[in-house]
Amino acid sequence: MGVKLRTISLVCVLMVFWLLLSGHYTVFLITVGIICCTAVAYFMKSMDVLDEEAQSFHLLGRALIYWPWLLVEICKASIGVAKLILSPSLPISPTMRTVKASQKTALGVTLFANSITLTPGTIAVEREGDGILVHAVTKEGLDELDEGEMDRRATAFEGRA
Amino acid sequence: MELIINVLSWGFILAGSFFYVVGAIGLLRMPDVFTRMHAASTSDTTGAALLLIGMMLQAGVSLVLAKLMMLLFFILFTGPVATHALARAARYAEVEPVLANDGAKPKKVSTTKAKPSKAKAKAKPAKRKAKS
Numbered sequence: 011m012g013v014k015l016r017t018i019s020l021v022c023v024l025m026v027f028w029l030l031l032s033g034h035y036t037v038f039l040i041t042v043g044i045i046c047c048t049a050v051a052y053f054m055k056s057m058d059v060l061d062e063e064a065q066s067f068h069l070l071g072r073a074l075i076y077w078p079w080l081l082v083e084i085c086k087a088s089i090g091v092a093k094l095i096l097s098p099s100l101p102i103s104p105t106m107r108t109v110k111a112s113q114k115t116a117l118g119v120t121l122f123a124n125s126i127t128l129t130p131g132t133i134a135v136e137r138e139g140d141g142i143l144v145h146a147v148t149k150e151g152l153d154e155l156d157e158g159e160m161d162r163r164a165t166a167f168e169g170r171a
Numbered sequence: 172m173e174l175i176i177n178v179l180s181w182g183f184i185l186a187g188s189f190f191y192v193v194g195a196i197g198l199l200r201m202p203d204v205f206t207r208m209h210a211a212s213t214s215d216t217t218g219a220a221l222l223l224i225g226m227m228l229q230a231g232v233s234l235v236l237a238k239l240m241m242l243l244f245f246i247l248f249t250g251p252v253a254t255h256a257l258a259r260a261a262r263y264a265e266v267e268p269v270l271a272n273d274g275a276k277p278k279k280v281s282t283t284k285a286k287p288s289k290a291k292a293k294a295k296p297a298k299r300k301a302k303s
Contacts, residue, residue, distance in 0.1 A: 088217035095197035103271035127251035135258045147209040
């Protein structure tokens with residue numbers, strides 16, 4: 011996809027966003043919307059940040075496989091953390107360790123790290139070598155992450171290697 | 172039909188509120204910065220998501236629904252970034268995480284960490300004393 015096509019598609023996406031947020035469909039406001047969206051797209055183009063990462067539509071299909079799985083994981087983990095908090099003895103065992111991240115692109119690693127942080131009970135603290143330093147509230151949580159299912163799924167989501 | 176939607180929506184909203192309360196209790200009970208962040212993340216992701224889903228059911232098919240969906244989308248995308256920034260800041264400020272067993276692995280983590288400047292390295296032992 012060339013830069014020109016990406017600029018046009020960005021203007022369209024921004025315009026849809028504007029229309030959904032605004033809710034006032036008068037000629038004046040829509041004109042202002044078009045001007046604003048074009049200006050933002052122009053600025054992004056001249057800042058040279060309008061690359062493939064800015065519009066990762068190619069990930070959308072695989073996202074439909076990854077997100078539901080992540081949602082289930084988040085639910086399970088939240089119930090786990092809620093149980094931890096509500097149990098009178100507070101049976102936590104905070105652990106910090108580097109977990110392997112086998113993604114190739116920066117986008118893939120970001121995706122994996124964000125998934126780790128999004129799941130209650132584990133936080134991605136830092137990128138270290140080819141892994142991610144993770145702080146977990148229980149040792150079991152980190153061991154589960156170490157088994158690598160999330161890593162595998164995030165790599166599959168990332169796609170092209 | 173409306174009854175079912177109402178019941179479902181109330182269920183989601185109550186569940187979301189429950190997670191928010193649990194997160195707040197956890198925030199008070201947990202021992203240090205990192206573990207408190209774990210408690211906060213239950214309210215931050217699960218609580219907020221459940222509340223928004225409950226509200227979506229109330230909104231029906233309208234512009235409000237679209238806005239709520241965007242809200243959910245953005246919360247799920249930006250939440251982890253903020254959490255990560257906080258965790259990283261805590262690490263660079265050399266906050267010593269409370270760790271379960273002071274065995275080999277946790278110690279290894281704290282020596283490889285940060286790249287502290289000399290001034291900071293000197294300040295470190297003093298900080299530890301103040302804590303204990």
